[in-house]
Amino acid sequence: MYHNKTLAQLSAMLQAKEVSSVELTQYFLDRIKARDGEINSFISVTAEQALAQAKAADERLAAGTAEPLTGVPFAQKDIFCTEGVRSSCGSKMLDNFISPYDATVVTKLKAVGAVMLGKTNMDEFAMGSSNETSFYGSVKNPWDLKKVPGGSSGGSAAAVAARLAPAATGTDTGGSIRQPASLCNLTGLKPTYGRISRYGMIAFASSLDQAGPMARTAEDCALLMNAMAGFDEKDSTSIEKEVPDYTTDLNKSIKGLKIGLPKEFFGEGLDPEVAKTVEAAIQQYKDMGAEVVEISLPNSGLSVPVYYVVAPAECSSNLSRMDGVRFGHRCEEPKDLEDLYKRSRGEGFGEEVKRRILIGTYALSAGYYDAYYIKAQKLRRLISDDFKKAFEQVDVIMGPTSPNVAFNMGEKSDDPVSMYLSDIYTIAVNLAGLPGMSIPAGFAHDMPVGLQVIGNYFEESHLLNVAHAYQQQTDWHERCPAGFED
Amino acid sequence: MSLDAEQVKKIAHLARLEINEADIPSYAGTLSNILELVDQMSAVNTDDVEPMAHPMDANQRLRADVVTENNQREKFQAIAPKTEDGLYLVPQVIE
Structure with missing residues (x-):
């Protein structure tokens, strides 16, 4: 049907x-x-x-x-x-x-x-x-x-x-x-x-x-x-x-x-059954006439830490527009403006969103900005450069x-x-x-x-x-x- | 880096986010775990690396400073929690 x-x-x-x-x-x-x-x-x-x-x-x-x-x-x-x-x-x-x-x-x-x-x-x-x-x-x-x-x-x-x-x-x-x-x-x-x-x-x-x-x-x-x-x-x-x-x-x-296989993508943490399935798919590509080269993305292991600075930092800024004033959830009977912001946001957002807003606010706060956000942006360049090098090959x-x-x-x-x-x-x-x-x-x-x-x-x-x-x-x-x- | 309850409260205030008192210890725990993950960044020296803000290093595009949008105040305020005479209402700020 x-x-x-x-x-x-x-x-x-x-x-x-x-x-x-x-x-x-x-x-x-x-x-x-x-x-x-x-x-x-x-x-x-x-x-x-x-x-x-x-x-x-x-x-x-x-x-x-x-x-x-x-x-x-x-x-x-x-x-x-x-x-x-x-x-x-x-x-x-x-x-x-x-x-x-x-x-x-x-x-x-x-x-x-x-x-x-x-x-x-x-x-x-x-x-x-x-x-x-x-x-x-x-x-x-x-x-x-x-x-x-x-x-x-x-x-x-x-x-x-x-x-x-x-x-x-x-x-x-x-x-x-x-x-x-x-x-x-x-x-x-x-x-x-x-x-x-x-x-x-x-x-x-x-x-x-x-x-x-x-x-x-x-x-x-x-x-x-x-x-x-x-x-x-x-x-x-x-x-x-x-x-x-x-x-x-x-x-x-x-x-x-020409297919590059980053050795970092096939290491520890990968389910062996998943690895086997992915290897079979790559073999299929070889059978279809593709060549396979081992490559390295040496900084890719830092992607998750870098992401959990960059993404929460940006989300804490983006989600600040949700404040109970212009659209979206607004708490009942706010006693002052701060109470309006805090309770509207506290009631409207779920736990994971709150976690990320908090991490992002912390990473962007005075005294921590360089250690977290700038550091993450620098590593982001290294991660990106790894790909540039790989695509030359x-x-x-x-x-x-x-x-x-x-x-x-x-x-x-x-x-x-x-x-x-x-x-x-x-x-x-x-x-x-x-x-x-x-x-x-x-x-x-x-x-x-x-x-x-x-x-x-x-x-x-x-x-x-x-x-x-x-x-x-x-x-x-x-x-x-x-x-x-x- | 780990965060204690007082730090979590301070950050929550900066973010204008109400967190129930009873949930603070659990937030302190999970946030500390995340920061521990994030601390792996310090393993690599980045002294001479330029921070990357845009994947293609593109600059923000500029346009001529002319009006491009029609006024749609009524339409946008129709979804606001509280308005009066075209204004958004919030609790009194100045006595």
Whole structure:
């Protein structure tokens, strides 16, 4: 049925008038209604707006002015501001926030006629790797309902894995697209920093945040990238660079591709079964004509410590706008202005967000700024330089996306540091601002394993080509969690 | 580096964040663990390294100082907790 089709297949069916957008949209809305209770992947389902968008899309399809994504349903991470629709960012603080404007990503997807089914669950303010910090409850991994889907884009990952939506948007500050994609058997792309506008994407760590697509195939990610990418004058860190057609290079040969394997990504802490699965995927690339070179990213081991200064510091600044005055949660009966600030924020934010605000405030406070924030920014350059050197030698870098498969709910929630280490291989990519993907590479302990592919700046097309080539030879990305096939 | 209860209270005040008294010891514990992780940074000498603020070392883009937005005060204030005559209301600050 429709839920087992890719975005590209649904697009072709719409263009061929084999199905209408209204039928398709109603089909997925019904499926969400019937099945989301099991996984809690949506915060809001926007049925009425979705059907109105679908109707408009059908008119475009009939008029012959449709684009590839016209009429295709998708799910939007609840971090993106959507006009007239609650944009909660997974937080009690914004539970009552009906955004008065659209994020640029939302505007762009509307412009091509894609149909938003609803807003997906996420870790509160995108701070988490398990989707357990959401005000709206944990999301469950469709591959095993006792396990986490990863985070922070865990709702998007679970929704697509359970076939409740053919694709979804995500955001990635330290791995929040790639790690849940890995844990839920999806293809996810975090583009180069500045490639997709951050305007209207509720800010966590501004120098690291980047939006991207999550889908089942690289081809679907390419279709979404075509709609999402591009310069935006409303985002001061958006890069003025032409957007290629990301589908053009999908079928290029990868013979002679030089793959770098960082020895630091295969050391201590990596589950041996995950390592075996990732090595088999790399062997597959060798069989397809790629060459493999061992490389070193000597400073990558410091990525997690550096990240836990940079990200909290920036989040403590960004989240200061939530003060109970202009929008969001406000405490009852404040006795003075300080009480208004403190209680509104104390009541509105959850524990992990508070922790990060406190760490960031401390790192930026007088007397500690140089020792923490400046030190972290210096190390960030060293980490970034390691990648620059590596890319003089190789075309792409590969390794595991996550050191483990999905873990049990509650297993790491009392120990933030152990939770933070689940992003050990993804964080360096954000610090350097590089594009990275996670693609389904097989299974370990009966749970999905992702292969991470990292490219040089603005080489998203190449990454998608490398991922697509693998997906022509393997069928891991087609596997569906038991119980969600029908 | 570890933080004690008094330091946590001070930081929470700087962040204008209310933390329940009963939760302070647990925050002190987890924050100290995070700072211990962060302290690994001191293992590498960075004396001659330029701090990196932007992944591509790009500068903030500037634009001409002209009005680009329409006034949408009513729309934006419609979601505010408390307003009057186009102003945001907060508890009295000056006696």
